[in-house]
Amino acid sequence: MMTFLAGRIGTGLIILFLLTTLVFFIGYAAPGDPVMLSGGVTMSASTIFQLRHEMGLDQPLLTRYARWIGQVVTGDFGYSVRQQRPVKEAILDVLPCTFSLAGGAIVLELIIGLAIGTAAARFRSGTIDRVLSTVSLVIYTVPAFWLGIMLLSVFSYGLGLFPSSQLQSINGGGNSTLESLADRIWHLGLPWLTLAVPGAGAIARYFRDSLITVRGEEYVLFARSRGVSPKTIFLSYELPNAVGAVIAVLGTEIGALLAGVVVTETVFALPGMGRLAMTAILTRDYPLIMGCTIFAGAVVIVGNLLADVAHGFIDPRVRLA
């Protein structure tokens, strides 16, 4: 297990390093001067000169590259001229929002996905299966941003059941912790749904297929022939074996989830990573864009790593691979 873990972490670090390099060279190749583009219009010449110097823009390429890698290793992604503070601070500020959005969405995604998948596998090849498979295909393909807008116009603008934006009400929605928690959940309801639905479609499809595969395995057939109750078979044999596949899918879905975060946060005006990145892009805030990209990459790498490890725990064969 340890060698497996060490191997995976090593690969992850290498990828992260290469990603950092890639991002640096994309930033280097980009036309325009980062200082001028990010608000330099109204700065005095001396400030521009000083900022250029501070950002190391007057150095040769290799020096800049070495400096950049050195910075990133120490967790310093540079200084955002637009936000007038270090990129790291800006990112750290918005993380709680993004993590609560993504975390809740993963849970919801699993609940919906597993429920649909189980039901479809239970009624395999029947009408219910066909309906559920169609449903999961449809929700898997529906573009998240459009779904969000539809939910927004129906449940928020139309019925007034949910708030249309932001993470919490004025003054946290109430005095007690419970009240403010309820307020947050209320605000996150539609974004969670928006983010979870497409992923739930994917999970449902995979889960259904892998349940059906597992159901055909010899040990399941054997247990059934021994007269073990279907419930026990499902809970002790089928579920654990089929869930492995789902976790693998979750690992690869993290990228899609982060992409979903960008549009969901934009639609619902949530103060998270996605909106930070969008703001950075619309204001040509180069250091912030680069920081966000690397951070998103790191999250995906860590997510994949966790999924791998979890998969390895559940299914020992994976460790050999």
Next chain:
Amino acid sequence: MTNHITHHSVRWWVAFAICLMFGILLLYNGCSRKRSSAAKDYVVVGIEGDVDTFNPLYAEDANASDIIDLVFPSMTRTTFDSSRGAITQIPSLARSWEFLNSGKDILFHLRSGARWADGSAVNAEDVQYSYIMYADTSVGSVRQDAASAFLKSGTIPDVRKSIEVKDDSTVIFHFDHLYAGELFDAGLPLLPSHLYEKIERNKIHQDSSLRIPVGAGPFNVKEWKPLQDIILTPNTESTLPHPGRYSQIIFRIIPDYYQRLAQIRSGEIDVLPYIEIADADALIRDKVAVQIYRLGPRFYDAINWNNIDGIEYAKSKGKHIIPNKLFGNKKIRQALTMAINRKQIIDAFFRSYGRVAFSPISPMFRWAYNDSIRPLSYNPDSAKKLFAAAGWKDTDGDGILDKDGKKFSFVLKIPSGNQVRAQIAAIVQEQLKAISVDMKIEQQERGAFWGAIMDKNFDACIAGFNVPLQMQLDELWGGDLQKSRFNIPSFQNIRIDEILAGARQVSQETDYAPQWKEFQRIIEHEQPCTFLYWQTDLVAANNRIHHANIDALGITYNAADWEEAPR
């Protein structure tokens, strides 16, 4: 088997509990929303984007400036006399003042007892220190120009001489020359020197200890949640003029206008700046408890024709200025204006809240506005004749005018994110097509857009300006393109430069009205750009806010006086 039953039942219980919890949450929140019409002790202002910084040295964002005015002290404050259409200065930190040396110096008597939010006194040194900081090039303040305009060359020792600290309660401003905006320029936000002095000057713009400001105005910034809320609470120590009456003023960041609109209807936000006309009408029609305030007009939009050859300008680094091949001729610019139906655009978008603009001087300034000028009217036939007279004809029959092998074809740049401008651009495109002028539209993100405009790298662009309260047009219309960075059409005219130079010398702004009227006549004749419209901004504010005298000065300038209306 029993084991399975418990499994089974536990699962159902959990599921049931979760459903119940969600149900209760929703119900609870639904109910609490209904209750929200009860009296509140806070006001929520819905704003579009986050602010950049609260440091007065560097804040460029309009919301940030508004908040800074509520938090930081200043010598004088500005009020607007709507009957004359002129601004006046009233005392703030300065209790009173006297003009000395025939108006070139002003002696200010400071109010005693003003304190920073951390308890230390606001003293005369703070005043001097603040102006030193604004003027210091190593600080790199964005207000450097405003601060050094009146100082005797803008270096540090001179600031010390220009702003003389007589004693703890007396400061004398020695101005370089007599001009109308002396009191206004003496009214920049003042900095707490005891906090700023601890930081190296060239590090101030990165210092995070100044992120939450310490001021002496009616409010403190209690919390700044990026991309979420900015929460102001009353500064109970304030004597400038007094602590805010509401216990909180919250600036809530909601990027989408329509979400802001929905929230002012539901009462989640109380003040919605810059509401669209149709929506304002709808709010009134639906009897939403809001009042609509009119601002200005302080904003105009114009199609700026690049009067000079931008490529040549860039190539020679601003030394070589030659007329633009398309727009260098004033007859052509007049023709373009005549081909654009401004009346129709205004009727479609602004109805009674817009009016045709012909110069950068707002009708709000009654004393200076030249109401004898009749703007060029829509007349595509005359436009075509002017084009033909200038030699532009469609010789190859492709539907686009040409002359000497060059087509009258250009790109109109517009900043992205403004739907009205995009729509107006599309309308103008159609209208120009009718006189065989080919215009393409290019939307650019604001930063890139302004980058290109500043480099003069454009044919034409839609850009608008919020006119300052003071009649200061040098930056926009001065003929020296290096200095007048916002002279977007790169318009150069000797008489205009004379008028602008003269304006800097008058002691009473309103005395200069005849020259400003002449200025408008020249601009109207030369048409350096096609002014589209003056737009009266509308602000919706909840009826429960008493004393919300939102006017040309802005939205929150008197937020300290806001209080809950008696029921």
Next chain:
Amino acid sequence: MRNVGKIFFALVVVGVATWRFQLIVWAIESIGLSVVCIFIGSAGYVFGSIERIGAYWIAAGAFVVLLVSAAWILYRLFNAGRLSEENNRSRSGGFQLPLRMLFMFVLIIPILAPFNPAEQGDLSSARLLPPLTGNRIQLASIETGDLGVERLLRSINERIVHQHSAVYGPDFQREVPELNVSTSRSFFLLGTDDLGRDVFSRLLYAIRESLVIGAAAVSLTLFLGVAIGLTAGLGGRIADALLMRLTDVFLAVPALILLLMLVAFFGNSPLLLVTTLALTGWMNIARVVRAETLNARTREYIFISKMLGKTPYQIVRLHILPNLYPTIRSAALLQFCSVLLAEAALSFLGVGIQPPTPSLGNMINESLPYLTQAWWMSVLPGVVLTGIIIAANAYSEKHFRHPG
């Protein structure tokens, strides 16, 4: 069943031909007159107008082809009583017929769209009309008289481009006096948007934009993916390791975020958009191709070919690529779906295809202010987008996942 489908197709084609008869005739006349114009020496105008009018020429040509095939189907139906089943078995996984039909569809969109998608209606009366409502519009017909060839061509071209619209104001009539303008009522199938433009026509053009961008991006993606996959599979250990790490790196960043970064740094002209979409989408294809290549390399016939002295290029072309086709095809289709989604998301976020060119994403973006007033502006583009992707997914599932 197949007969029903064919007859339906034929009837639709004939129906559209009847509906758009005039436009098709104008377009064909325009082609003819343009040829004449070039010969009599006013080529300048013809070449200048190709950008505006060329799409209509192609559409008319394509439509004539469709019409001929429809006529052939109907002729066979009435003469032979029933259509033969010959030539219906799909070749190569049934990929070509739908692809051809899609191609045809994209070509004839200028004929299918009742309005010019960029043409604004009268803002006072045509804004935000709900589906199935009408409004006053203006129709033009050409005065027959003694016109020169070029004059006639111009009038016809104007008529083609504007069709019926609000543009035929007095100025326009002065410009092209041959056009007789009469007012009539028109009908907006799916309503109009905030600028009085016909949503149905915009949707059709948006589909075209999406499909063209998608197809271009997928082609480039395929090229990149296959090239990188083959190099990794055949190029030895070092190349393999390097390229696979590169793949991992690109896979690590969420495609949308990488896309946003590239678009922010390099801009978003259609060409750059296609390149960027390809740059962020080649990884899966490269992986699949590499795996298949490594697999194929161990096969005996490859050894034999090598011994026969075939060059690596020949081996790839003759033995490896043909084996990859099925995999590449299904991967390409899935990639097409994700490209479509990515492009829509980018345009929605305002950094993809720029207005006034309609695309599904920017139509949804433009609908945001009108969510409560004009549902059709936001709902319809989303339904179309989802529909296209579901269709492609279902198709891929039917033909590739469960072969036979």
